[in-house]
Amino acid sequence: MMKTRPKTLSTLGMAMRAGKLITGDETVLKAVRQGKAKLVILAADASDNTKKKFRDKCATYNVKCMEAFDRITLGEAIGKSERVILGLTDAGFAKSIVQSLTESSEVEYID
Template sequence: MNEQKILNFLGIAQRANQIISGQELVLKAIKKQHAKFVFIASDTGNVAQKDFLLALERQQIAYTDYFSQIQLSSAIGRSTKSIAIMDIGFAQRFRELIND
């Protein structure tokens, strides 16, 4: 997995307005099945992480918790611990990049 390539592509998704960030907005997108792929910061608290994982498993949405809050925040230019990818094309590309 090429971490920098994924983070750079996350910045592209941000500029294309294809992401939502922030715990409440991301959880809402997951529950409404608008999120196609989700990034959860590896340093997210246990309670919040459990909420995300339950919702993601229930809706069968792919996710990764590999990156830290600092990495995710730097990639999109604002502080966040969670990011939902809203576009199916971007989501597929993230799955490919993570599985490489």
């Protein structure tokens, strides 16, 4: 499991409050099909079937799909109960989250 990234989690919270984040299998799938989803985040502890379903669907519709955190952490970040799948519908939030998940800045880990 990856180290906790507070910047990523707070960005998810901001996206939720801004109404630019959706959750739930069917809702996220619909957004991917309609081209509204800019980024899909899967919980690391999602089932293999769920991971495959969303990876395949995102690949088909050319939507970036990332695996990060666990269902409890994702839920807490957006002020909800456990969440396995999140979809971002705003390109700005999506870009910010992709950058914060992929950058390997040593500065973040200094105590």
